[in-house]
Amino acid sequence: MTAWQSWSVVLGLALGTFLIRYSFIGLFARREIPPWLEHGLRFMVPAIFAAIVASGVAMGSGHVAGPEQWPRYAAALVALAVALKTRGHMIWTVVLGMVALHALPWLARVFQSWL
Amino acid sequence: MSQTPIQAKPGFANQSDAARTAFWEGAREVLVVVPSYVPFAVVCGVASVNAGFSLSAALALPALVFGGSSQAVLAQFAQNAASLWVAVLSGLVVNLRMAIYGAAMAPRLRHLSVPRRMLAAAFLVDNSFAFVQKRALDRPRDAHLLSYYAGISVVLWPAWVGFCAVGVLAGNVVPASWQLDFAIPLSFIAMCAITVRTLPLLASALVGGAASMLLFDLPLKLGLIAACLIGMLAGLAAEKLQARARGRT
Numbered sequence: 508m509t510a511w512q513s514w515s516v517v518l519g520l521a522l523g524t525f526l527i528r529y530s531f532i533g534l535f536a537r538r539e540i541p542p543w544l545e546h547g548l549r550f551m552v553p554a555i556f557a558a559i560v561a562s563g564v565a566m567g568s569g570h571v572a573g574p575e576q577w578p579r580y581a582a583a584l585v586a587l588a589v590a591l592k593t594r595g596h597m598i599w600t601v602v603l604g605m606v607a608l609h610a611l612p613w614l615a616r617v618f619q620s621w622l
Numbered sequence: 623m624s625q626t627p628i629q630a631k632p633g634f635a636n637q638s639d640a641a642r643t644a645f646w647e648g649a650r651e652v653l654v655v656v657p658s659y660v661p662f663a664v665v666c667g668v669a670s671v672n673a674g675f676s677l678s679a680a681l682a683l684p685a686l687v688f689g690g691s692s693q694a695v696l697a698q699f700a701q702n703a704a705s706l707w708v709a710v711l712s713g714l715v716v717n718l719r720m721a722i723y724g725a726a727m728a729p730r731l732r733h734l735s736v737p738r739r740m741l742a743a744a745f746l747v748d749n750s751f752a753f754v755q756k757r758a759l760d761r762p763r764d765a766h767l768l769s770y771y772a773g774i775s776v777v778l779w780p781a782w783v784g785f786c787a788v789g790v791l792a793g794n795v796v797p798a799s800w801q802l803d804f805a806i807p808l809s810f811i812a813m814c815a816i817t818v819r820t821l822p823l824l825a826s827a828l829v830g831g832a833a834s835m836l837l838f839d840l841p842l843k844l845g846l847i848a849a850c851l852i853g854m855l856a857g858l859a860a861e862k863l864q865a866r867a868r869g870r871t
Binding site: 508509510512513514515516517519520523524529531532533535536540544546547548549551553554556559560561562563565567571579582583590591595596597598600604605608609 | 710752
């Protein structure tokens with residue numbers, strides 16, 4: 508890519524992304540959000556958050572993580588339990604989830620060596 | 623909330639103090655997700671170099687776009703210079719979800735001047751939006767929500783830009799085996815746990831999550847935004863069903 512090409516691609520994405528971000532902020536700066544949209548928004552937010560979770564946990568490498576990647580699913584379940592228990596405490600959820608991701612396969616190896 | 627009885631102008635000193643407190647709370651609370659930025663940002667930086675971006679453009683990309691997934695998609699598609707417009711378009715589709723964040727933020731930004739509203743829009747990303755939503759749920763009618771948002775942005779943006787620059791200049795520095803980027807979905811698990819408060823909301827989350835996996839391979843990276851809309855429809859349908867079931871009993 509030439510310098511001109513790479514800068515036009517970067518500026519294209521940057522400008523477009525700003526317009527996306529500002530679109531509804533600008534549109535609803537002076538007028539009320541129509542009730543049907545506000546109602547729909549309430550359901551879009553958890554859907555996006557869950558989509559980020561699902562694709563991040565199960566699609567980390569671009570395709571569905573198989574059974575050999577069970578620690579990802581187990582760690583996600585640990586994090587979910589912590590999040591429900593602590594009413595969404597960010598630090599505990601992230602830290603214990605990461606600990607589970609690394610500790611569970613280690614524990615499994617230890618158990619396997621005992622058997 | 624502390625109340626100081628001796629005060630010449632009631633509320634004024636409290637007001638700015640409270641804003642400052644909210645700002646620092648935002649900056650402090652968001653620190654937990656900053657480590658999760660490192661591997662993804664470094665990968666994005668490396669990818670933009672590999673895609674053949676000039677050094678200045680690769681460094682400007684995270685600063686101007688501030689959206690990791692779209693940067694990764696841009697780099698991935700730009701490797702084939704014949705499809706540069708597809709690269710930009712795919713990156714934009716990935717970022718369409720930010721319009722939804724904008725719609726949710728709009729009422730909170732109404733009292734600002736246009737330049738400030740634009741500034742607030744420029745820093746809207748998954749994590750900052752999620753933290754602001756959480757705060758808004760925890761503390762309804764918080765007068766200093768935007769100070770909190772500013773505190774978050776003042777940490778997230780430099781961190782993102784800096785870590786991407788590390789990837790651009792130094793290459794892969796974080797061992798992949800650490801799987802630090804797994805902290806990103808983990809932080810959104812916490813967000814799901816607090817935003818999902820009713821059965822219809824649970825329906826939209828479950829269906830949205832499942833749809834994002836099934837639609838992962840859609841062209842132009844349309845999967846995420848499609849999953850969001852499908853999840854919303856599921857939530858609305860669940861609400862209808864619930865209302866009908868209640869009407870029957």
